[in-house]
Amino acid sequence: MSDQFEPRLIGFLCRWCSYNGADLAGTSRMKYPPNLVPIKTNCSGRVDPTHIFKAFAEGADGVLIAGCHPGDCHYINGNYRTAGRFPLMKKMLEQLGLEPGRIRLEWVSAAEGDKFARVVTEFTEEVRALGPLGWNTRTPEEQADAGQASSDRVEEAVPA
Amino acid sequence: MTDKFKFAMYWAGSCGGCEIAVLETKDKILELDANYDVVFWPVAADFKYKDVRAYDDGFIDVCLFNGCIRNSENEEIAHLLRQKSKVLVAFGACATMGGIPGLINETTAAELKELVYTKNPSIDNPEGIYPQEKLEVPEGELELPHLYDTVRTLDQTVAVDYYVPGCPPEAHQIAAVLDVVTAALKGEGELPPKGAVVGVAPKTCCDECKRVKEEKKISGFRRMWEFFPDPEKCLLEQGVVCMGPATRAGCGARCTNVGMPCRGCYGPPEGVVDQGAKMLSTLASIVDAPTPEEIAEITATLPDPVGTFYRFGLASSLLRRAKV
Numbered sequence: 145m146s147d148q149f150e151p152r153l154i155g156f157l158c159r160w161c162s163y164n165g166a167d168l169a170g171t172s173r174m175k176y177p178p179n180l181v182p183i184k185t186n187c188s189g190r191v192d193p194t195h196i197f198k199a200f201a202e203g204a205d206g207v208l209i210a211g212c213h214p215g216d217c218h219y220i221n222g223n224y225r226t227a228g229r230f231p232l233m234k235k236m237l238e239q240l241g242l243e244p245g246r247i248r249l250e251w252v253s254a255a256e257g258d259k260f261a262r263v264v265t266e267f268t269e270e271v272r273a274l275g276p277l278g279w280n281t282r283t284p285e286e287q288a289d290a291g292q293a294s295s296d297r298v299e300e301a302v303p304a
Numbered sequence: 305m306t307d308k309f310k311f312a313m314y315w316a317g318s319c320g321g322c323e324i325a326v327l328e329t330k331d332k333i334l335e336l337d338a339n340y341d342v343v344f345w346p347v348a349a350d351f352k353y354k355d356v357r358a359y360d361d362g363f364i365d366v367c368l369f370n371g372c373i374r375n376s377e378n379e380e381i382a383h384l385l386r387q388k389s390k391v392l393v394a395f396g397a398c399a400t401m402g403g404i405p406g407l408i409n410e411t412t413a414a415e416l417k418e419l420v421y422t423k424n425p426s427i428d429n430p431e432g433i434y435p436q437e438k439l440e441v442p443e444g445e446l447e448l449p450h451l452y453d454t455v456r457t458l459d460q461t462v463a464v465d466y467y468v469p470g471c472p473p474e475a476h477q478i479a480a481v482l483d484v485v486t487a488a489l490k491g492e493g494e495l496p497p498k499g500a501v502v503g504v505a506p507k508t509c510c511d512e513c514k515r516v517k518e519e520k521k522i523s524g525f526r527r528m529w530e531f532f533p534d535p536e537k538c539l540l541e542q543g544v545v546c547m548g549p550a551t552r553a554g555c556g557a558r559c560t561n562v563g564m565p566c567r568g569c570y571g572p573p574e575g576v577v578d579q580g581a582k583m584l585s586t587l588a589s590i591v592d593a594p595t596p597e598e599i600a601e602i603t604a605t606l607p608d609p610v611g612t613f614y615r616f617g618l619a620s621s622l623l624r625r626a627k628v
Contacts, residue, residue, distance in 0.1 A: 198577070232606065
């Protein structure tokens with residue numbers, strides 16, 4: 145085990161394209177860092193900013209949203225909604241002091257296992273370079289119980 | 305002291321508007337007097353902290369606590385009033401969500417002091433005089449409360465029984481809340497379940513707004529001084545950022561009915577965790593442009609999304625404060 149910082153990343157992956165892309169990367173035995181915890185969503189458009197804020201508030205160092213390429217959405221225009229929402233959300237997070245590199249939107253099709261592996265590798269390295277986020281959303285007392293508990297849970301999910 | 309119920313009201317980090325709102329209940333205030341002894345209410349009656357400290361625990365039947373936890377004095381009194389009160393109500397936007405003072409969570413107390421006492425263009429402070437927390441004078445040591453970096457809501461500090469949102473809470477809602485509590489104290493009714501938000505309606509501000517709502521599609525944002533808005537049409541549909549869709553009902557949509565957009569003081573509606581996140585979603589979804597890039601261009605014209613979407617709720621939002 146090395147001493148380097150292992151970022152905790154959350155990935156919201158659309159079930160029609162990007163989750164299958166991740167599956168393809170796995171079944172093709174592609175190698176990429178194990179730092180990203182994938183969460184399957186029906187559509188990238190379903191990923192409410194609430195989910196992303198909660199991820200950061202509970203200890204994520206970076207959040208990836210991945211969906212179908214424009215024009216390929218299973219629900220016709222869900223990913224357009226995602227793309228429309230993303231810049232404003234990013235602006236808001238930057239206003240709150242978040243480095244832009246900690247949040248990323250990517251289009252990954254079901255056939256792009258290699259792209260998925262590349263995105264996760266790049267993202268992991270980028271966030272690793274930024275260091276731990278540690279959004280101080282809790283009072284010291286709360287950090288002692290709730291905050292610690294939630295970061296422990298993420299720790300379990302990400303093998304060191 | 306009579307055998308009437310005991311009433312207290314306190315202002316922590318707030319402007320005092322909540323106190324005025326209580327007076328706005330008009331003749332209801334006489335009912336308050338008929339049923340309660342005021343045992344602590346700095347704005348209206350001359351009681352000191354030492355009087356409150358001398359009360360038995362649970363002596364106060366109802367305490368309306370307005371204002372956020374901004375400094376060490378606010379925090380100390382919050383703990384004190386929790387100990388002395390049977391029912392502690394977070395009263396108003398600041399106590400429930402942090403309110404306008406909660407916007408300081410975008411920065412720090414040190415930066416605030418620097419702005420106010422040095423950088424502000426109208427300030428002339430060549431000697432760099434800053435307020436000190438402690439000062440030795442011949443008569444002894446003077447002390448000011450410690451200003452915190454992060455504003456907290458009342459329930460992030462002590463356990464809260466009920467919430468009455470609003471900046472300020474509407475008079476008819478305050479009256480309704482007092483009626484419920486008084487009836488329960490007299491044994492004529494039941495208290496709402498602990499943690500309930502009282503004096504509100506279950507839907508969103510839009511449900512109470514009389515304006516005509518059609519299809520929400522906007523091609524850009526406008527501010528109120530830029531045009532004369534149509535008096536009948538939904539303000540959001542006219543490009544004004546109105547927080548109605550992400551705000552709890554209860555105020556009777558007073559702002560929008562007189563032509564001002566909703567600022568979101570009643571907080572998120574039931575089931576919504578983060579008001580700002582929902583408003584962000586709403587706005588980005590109604591921008592009518594053919595490509596995501598063009599939507600991004602339009603949403604980029606919003607100068608201050610955090611201050612707009614979390615005008616009252618930054619301290620109670622998921623992220624609570626900016627990373628510094």
